[in-house]
Amino acid sequence: MPKSHTSRSQRRDQAALQTPFIPEKLYFRIGEVSEITHTKPYVLRYWETEFPMLRPGKSSTGHRLYRRRDVEIVLQIRSLLYGQGFTIEGARKKLTSEAGYRRQTGKQKQLFQGERPTGGTAGLCSIRHELQGILEILKRK
Numbered sequence: 407m408p409k410s411h412t413s414r415s416q417r418r419d420q421a422a423l424q425t426p427f428i429p430e431k432l433y434f435r436i437g438e439v440s441e442i443t444h445t446k447p448y449v450l451r452y453w454e455t456e457f458p459m460l461r462p463g464k465s466s467t468g469h470r471l472y473r474r475r476d477v478e479i480v481l482q483i484r485s486l487l488y489g490q491g492f493t494i495e496g497a498r499k500k501l502t503s504e505a506g507y508r509r510q511t512g513k514q515k516q517l518f519q520g521e522r523p524t525g526g527t528a529g530l531c532s533i534r535h536e537l538q539g540i541l542e543i544l545k546r547k
Contacts, residue, residue: 426481433471436462443480453483456494459501 426442440447451470454460460479462472472480479501486497 428474428477431474433463433473434477436470436472439472439477439480442477443484445480445484450480453480457483457498457501 426444428442434442436447436450439445439450443450454462457479460476460483462470462476465471482501483497486492486500487494492500
């Protein structure tokens with residue numbers, strides 16, 4: 407029975423394309439993300455420049471702090487590039503075309519800026535009005 411001759415990098419890539427376990431934590435440092443995703447830290451830093459949806463925060467000491475969603479994005483990028491053979495540009499286009507990575511629309515920005523929402527957000531106006539009424543009742547007491 408002949409032995410299978412696979413290189414260490416091929417075995418690592420095959421293991422990385424399987425869905426890894428992501429611990430239940432709020433933040434991950436770049437070394438932890440590197441281990442979870444089987445991706446070198448310098449590659450993660452490069453992907454941050456190429457994929458606008460991958461923007462980890464920074465700690466007060468300047469270390470990158472990845473959220474769980476960032477780790478999931480890294481896994482998707484890795485799958486697209488190494489598993490499905492996408493180019494960086496193709497992977498970027500695919501990720502930005504998916505609903506989860508679209509930038510805020512004008513309506514969403516209005517809600518966060520405190521402007522009066524328009525269109526299909528009438529329910530939010532009524533909720534706001536109700537809350538203001540409750541606040542007035544509480545102020546009277």
